[in-house]
Amino acid sequence: MTTIALPHLNERALRFIGRSHKLFINGKWVEAASRLTFPTYNPATGEVLSQAAEGDKADVDAAVKAAREALDHGPWPKLTASERGRMIWKLADLLEENLEEFATLESLDNGKQLGVARAADLPLAIDMFRYMAGWTTKIEGNTIPISVPYTPGARYHAYTLREPVGVVGQIIPWNFPLLMAAWKIAPALAAGCTIVLKPAEQTPLTSIRLGELIQEAGFPPGVVNIVTGFGETAGAALAAHPLVDKIAFTGSTEVGKLIVQAATGNLKKVTLELGGKSPNIIMKDADLEVAIPGAASAIFFNHGQCCCAGSRFYVHKSQFDKVVEGITNEAKKICVGPGWEPASQLGPLVSEEQLNRVKGYIDAGLVEGACALTGGKQIGEKGYFVEPTVLVNTNKNMKVVREEIFGPVVAAMPYSDIDELVDQANDSSYGLAAGIWTTNVSKAHELAAAMRAGTVWVNCYNIFDAALPFGGYKESGWGREMGHNAIDAYTETKAVCLKVA
Ligand code: ADP
Numbered sequence: 001m002t003t004i005a006l007p008h009l010n011e012r013a014l015r016f017i018g019r020s021h022k023l024f025i026n027g028k029w030v031e032a033a034s035r036l037t038f039p040t041y042n043p044a045t046g047e048v049l050s051q052a053a054e055g056d057k058a059d060v061d062a063a064v065k066a067a068r069e070a071l072d073h074g075p076w077p078k079l080t081a082s083e084r085g086r087m088i089w090k091l092a093d094l095l096e097e098n099l100e101e102f103a104t105l106e107s108l109d110n111g112k113q114l115g116v117a118r119a120a121d122l123p124l125a126i127d128m129f130r131y132m133a134g135w136t137t138k139i140e141g142n143t144i145p146i147s148v149p150y151t152p153g154a155r156y157h158a159y160t161l162r163e164p165v166g167v168v169g170q171i172i173p174w175n176f177p178l179l180m181a182a183w184k185i186a187p188a189l190a191a192g193c194t195i196v197l198k199p200a201e202q203t204p205l206t207s208i209r210l211g212e213l214i215q216e217a218g219f220p221p222g223v224v225n226i227v228t229g230f231g232e233t234a235g236a237a238l239a240a241h242p243l244v245d246k247i248a249f250t251g252s253t254e255v256g257k258l259i260v261q262a263a264t265g266n267l268k269k270v271t272l273e274l275g276g277k278s279p280n281i282i283m284k285d286a287d288l289e290v291a292i293p294g295a296a297s298a299i300f301f302n303h304g305q306c307c308c309a310g311s312r313f314y315v316h317k318s319q320f321d322k323v324v325e326g327i328t329n330e331a332k333k334i335c336v337g338p339g340w341e342p343a344s345q346l347g348p349l350v351s352e353e354q355l356n357r358v359k360g361y362i363d364a365g366l367v368e369g370a371c372a373l374t375g376g377k378q379i380g381e382k383g384y385f386v387e388p389t390v391l392v393n394t395n396k397n398m399k400v401v402r403e404e405i406f407g408p409v410v411a412a413m414p415y416s417d418i419d420e421l422v423d424q425a426n427d428s429s430y431g432l433a434a435g436i437w438t439t440n441v442s443k444a445h446e447l448a449a450a451m452r453a454g455t456v457w458v459n460c461y462n463i464f465d466a467a468l469p470f471g472g473y474k475e476s477g478w479g480r481e482m483g484h485n486a487i488d489a490y491t492e493t494k495a496v497c498l499k500v501a
Helices: 011-018 057-072 081-097 099-110 114-138 177-191 205-217 231-240 253-263 288-304 320-333 352-367 418-426 441-450 483-489
Strands: 023-025 028-030 037-042 047-053 156-164 167-171 194-198 224-226 246-250 269-273 279-282 312-316 371-374 389-392 409-415 433-437 455-458 491-499
Touching: 011 047, 011 099, 011 205, 023 057, 023 205, 037 099, 047 099, 047 205, 057 167, 057 194, 057 224, 057 231, 081 099, 081 114, 081 177, 081 205, 099 114, 099 177, 099 205, 114 177, 114 483, 167 177, 167 231, 177 194, 177 205, 177 246, 177 483, 194 231, 205 224, 231 246, 231 253, 246 253, 253 269, 279 288, 279 418, 288 320, 288 409, 288 433, 312 320, 312 418, 320 371, 320 389, 320 409, 352 371, 352 389, 352 409, 409 418, 418 441, 433 441, 441 455, 483 491
Parallel strands: 167 194, 167 246, 194 224, 246 269, 279 312, 279 433, 312 409, 389 409, 433 455
Antiparallel strands: 023 028, 023 224, 037 047, 156 491, 371 389
């Protein structure tokens, strides 16, 4: 099926790409009810990479019913917490054993650097499963000393149980395909839920391969189901399904709002990790040797396709020209090329649609009066490459400052004092992340407290850990991924009250 010849890449990954892919429902690999398939592309060449089954409403329905059956009558809820944890740990081990294959699939399907997939996406996904494997034996309720004033003399034994929230639908994006699957699946399994996962249509491959490892790890049929397909069809059917108890979504704020509407039918629980337009602040006292490359990486990492990308850049006016020149030089040094080229540091955007969106934003910025100190253009005609772009002469009313671009484009703006800076930084409908570069510890804490954002990085950026909660204020979402917060999101609390005297 694939037309690319890349002999130095992992052979198992290339063989996997050449296979026809199916849906994973109730422990079996099945064709879509419609028998339709859809192509996934190699973003570095624009060529078809592989074909996936095009799941739709009927397939989602079958997957949800399998998940329901597995939760209500299957062996899964009868496993001990320790057995559940061991299975999740085994999945982590299997991922680790197949790291090179997964990294290659991720790089070819998404366009990201193979080295980044190897060093970041895979280890973080593996660690997520291990972290959550540990949680299975630590999900505890409380005993509660209740008084009940209207039953004088009565005695009660009251406690809470933490139970799985139920069947969960999980809809994930294309920017970190496997890692987003891990962020969603691992805590849901730890909590004892059953799952229907809908990967992004641009990047289905690592989720499908993960399904094979889920089988190999011994999870009972129906515990994890994977339905590849499009958002408007398979995704929408999952979000609206009446037998789904909770929907967890990562993607655009626009679609997040549709998910909320779709969930109203049965008032399923909803968590959302949505867009961002994160401020990245270089204070006057910052160590510029660290801050300049750090701020460049905050926007250009993963080709700017990070919901938390540091895309609004604020620098004190006294240093603005110097710092922006530094960032511009960093941008010019970046080697752009296919993910499989070892020298390449910035790969293609994920799709033609994304390429056109990013180019549209850059053009809108230039029309509104912004000036590109570097970048601003597509590179070549093959694949979806865009130059790393630094925009100045931008202001808070411009589209490039207000809206999420999801590409390697940063808008730089000067500030004069801290109060103005805080107002500017918080002047966004989003609130996912913020970066602060300073050598003054007091100022760091003061500013961190002032940021209306779910994550604040000080003298670093894009630092993630399975134990550290991640999620957004304002229109960046509801709830948190990772850490013990994620366990909360996949459990219900039941109060039990027993009269003892
Ligand atoms: P992007 O615009 O960056 O592709 P989206 O928010 O559209 O991001 O996509 C994120 C995920 O949401 C993908 O898995 C996609 O298929 C899914 N999706 C898109 N539209 C809908 C929808 N209407 N209902 C449910 N899921 C959707």
